[in-house]
Amino acid sequence: MDHRIKEMEAYATLHHVPIMEHDGISFLLDYIKEHHIQRILELGTAIGYSAIRMCLVDSAITVTTIERDRERYEEAMRNIQKFGLENRITVLFQDAFEVELNDTFDLIFIDAAKSQYLKFFKKFEKNLSKHGVIISDNLNFHGLVHADEVTLSRNVRGMVRKLNQYTQFLENNPYYETTIYPVGDGVGVSVRKKV
Ligand code: SAM
Numbered sequence: 001m002d003h004r005i006k007e008m009e010a011y012a013t014l015h016h017v018p019i020m021e022h023d024g025i026s027f028l029l030d031y032i033k034e035h036h037i038q039r040i041l042e043l044g045t046a047i048g049y050s051a052i053r054m055c056l057v058d059s060a061i062t063v064t065t066i067e068r069d070r071e072r073y074e075e076a077m078r079n080i081q082k083f084g085l086e087n088r089i090t091v092l093f094q095d096a097f098e099v100e101l102n103d104t105f106d107l108i109f110i111d112a113a114k115s116q117y118l119k120f121f122k123k124f125e126k127n128l129s130k131h132g133v134i135i136s137d138n139l140n141f142h143g144l145v146h147a148d149e150v151t152l153s154r155n156v157r158g159m160v161r162k163l164n165q166y167t168q169f170l171e172n173n174p175y176y177e178t179t180i181y182p183v184g185d186g187v188g189v190s191v192r193k194k195v
Pocket of ligand 1: 045049097
């Protein structure tokens, strides 16, 4: 594997930056390849790891990605430069809830604050192309979504409840066909139904 990818993984471990798990990212990259996805919106850049890896799948791919943490945003910009992908990855240094986009995307990848997934989905759904897909990471939240609630701290319990609500929302949403794959930390794939 490219040493620059390994360096990003090492940086993430050292600085406790949560990036996608190995089998989660492999799943995502295979999905992008198989479905010939070209325009991607990502919520939660962190240090640019997943944005860069998605972009490297095919030279026609472009990624718009949003990050609100300055240090991570700056590290992402450095990494994107190292790969020479400045022309294909646009990083918006903003809170995703303050971003207004008019473009449409084939894939919206939600990987930001877990307690806000439902709000992210509702806000950015209008930017999804007609037959697009919304992919959500961490739906399993380190196995905690199936844990006994009593054993969890108040904060974690709140997060778990919100993730469970989100999963139910996806499963009951008549406009999308959702499958949750037990890879990485639980990856939800919601394909917009053809009407
Ligand atoms: N997708 C990245 C990867 O796999 O390489 C990992 C993203 S990390 C799990 C989540 C990131 O989302 C954090 O860096 C956090 O600062 C950012 N984030 C959380 N809520 C956000 C928001 N409302 N707007 C923008 N960024 C947000």
